[in-house]
Amino acid sequence: MKRWRRGGWLLALLVIVVLGWRYVGRAGQQASSPAQREADAAALHDPARIARGEYLATVGDCAACHTARDGQRYAGGRSLGTPFGDVPAPNITPDPETGIGAWSFDDFWNALHLGTGRQGELLYPVFSYTSFTKVTRDDALAIFAYLKSLPPVHRLDTELGLGFPYNVRSSLVAWRALYFKPGEYRPDPAKSEQWNRGAYLVQGLGHCNECHTTRDALGGIEQSRHLTGGQIPQLDWYAPDLSTQPGGGLDGWSAQDIVDLLKTGQSGKGSAFGPMADVVRLSTQHMTDADLQAVAVYLQSLPPRAQPAPAPFKRTASHEQGGKLYAQRCADCHGADGRGVAGVYPPLDGNTSVTEPTGINAIRSVLLGGFAPTTAGNPKPYSMPPFAQQLNDEDVAAVVGYIRQSWSNKAGPVKPADVGTYRHTPID
Missing domain, CATH: 1.10.760.10 (Cytochrome c-like domain)
Structure with missing residues (x-):
């Protein structure tokens, strides 16, 4: 019986691997028309687009993962810890051998939007494509233009630190079926332009859900628990629930409290410490006041939460x-x-x-x-x-x-x- 179970498990894994490789071939084949590719290539040299891309890359806090401690900005070298092992963050400077110098915008768009690499390989979701898929094509092109404008840095990735079966990329097919639905953000016509801007930043480029929501045993996020708080894997910090309504983690916070925290690291309700301090330092303090206000408006629209029962108190x-x-x-x-x-x-x-x-x-x-x-x-x-x-x-x-x-x-x-x-x- 044990031998049969072991054989059945291996057979199931083999099926996933085979189907995965077939899926990989399909997933990496999306490409623009020749005319679109030519227009994209020309857009990469537009100074205004590059400047906008720098702002968007900052909002997305790309440098936080893609820069090693005391390393060159965006040159990779940092290993990102997960409960399943370590995954290296790649070099995204335009070095042709070790970075993205040989990448086309289609390659970059597929990575951001579909979670697939240049050869069609499935990317590990420590790269937050589950959120970045919501980024618009125009914003993605601006980010790519900025990255392509950086000085190239020749630096190889560190080794993948995942053991079997997590190091079998095609096994991600099952994970993606459960947790990943690609698609750009679509504005809600019933909401204001400011609310939609805030939702786009929080759900997409800001990828707030990646920390502020509990993950299950497979490392996936249940969308029904959007921004309800969760322990950050491997860092041992708790990212709070972001609702400002009764029962929420930010219960009673005003829009100005949110803006103050994201802009300065401090508000009348508290200060940013731990991982959030780095987010403020590297990313949110550089956001425009209009974008910060939009984020606050969106967070204030999150629903009330179930009130937790007060912990029993004993004077011990x-x-x-x-x-x-x-x-x-x-x-x-x-x-x-x-x-x-x-x-x-x-x-x-x-x-x-x-x-x-x-x-x-x-x-x-x-x-x-x-x-x-x-x-x-x-x-x-x-x-x-x-x-x-x-x-x-x-x-x-x-x-x-x-x-x-x-x-x-x-x-x-x-x-x-x-x-x-x-x-x-x-x-x-």
Whole structure:
């Protein structure tokens, strides 16, 4: 019986591989007409289009993945961690051998829109084509024009770090059937132009869903849980629910609060820390005020969420210890009432990073410190010192539990074992 099951599993995988290769051949064959290709090639030299492409590439935060730490911009070299192994982010400078110098716009469009490589191979969804498929052809052409204008950098990709069966690209056929539907964004005629612009940026180029939605065991995103929050794989940070309505992760946030956070890294409701700090630093602070307002309008239209039941509160010895630690270590900045200091120290009362479901963000902030991004609107942000060397796991659990269950916060406590786990998680 075990032998039959093993043989059946291998047969199923073989079928997927065979069908996958047939699918790969079809998926990589989309091409423009000769006249369109000629027009696209001419458009690549338009200075206005290149400048627009630079802005769009910044909005899409392309450099965050395609630039190694201390490396040359867009030259790749960074390995992106997933629960299934590491995937290298490629060199997208116009080097003809190791970058996209030999690519046509059709090649680039197929990658962005269909998730297929230059030879028709299926791309791993760590490249967020599940969102980028919504980018319009004209915007994609502008981004390509900008990338083609960069100085070429000769740098080979790092090795693929996926084991069997994840390293069999054709096995992605089944994954794509479940989770990927290609198609450009289509404006909703019942909504305003500003709302549609915000939806386009959030759903497409900004690819917010890739972090702010829970993934299942196969790494897929259920569209019914759009922007409802989720733990970011391999980074151990929690990206909050983005609804500003009752029950949402940004419950009570105004449009201006959203704009302030994305523009400066700080708002009256909280500050950007962890991975979001890099998003603000590299991407959103450079967006136009009109685009930021559009994003805020769209996020404010997200529906209310089911109200979570308040965590039961018990005045334990751990809570008492957490209160003492808070008074000693935290109250000078965040206030005895948890309200912080406007424009300087973020509030903890009602802060979504404090009350998110897992407690990860608060734990990691206490351990590693909180470092807001340096932005044009906030060039000298205040930072929070790390306490990993001063507090043991029980102390961190106590103070985090106290913060999550004080003032108006009704989130659950955390365990010392959780602190121990996240204490040893790499920062990047």
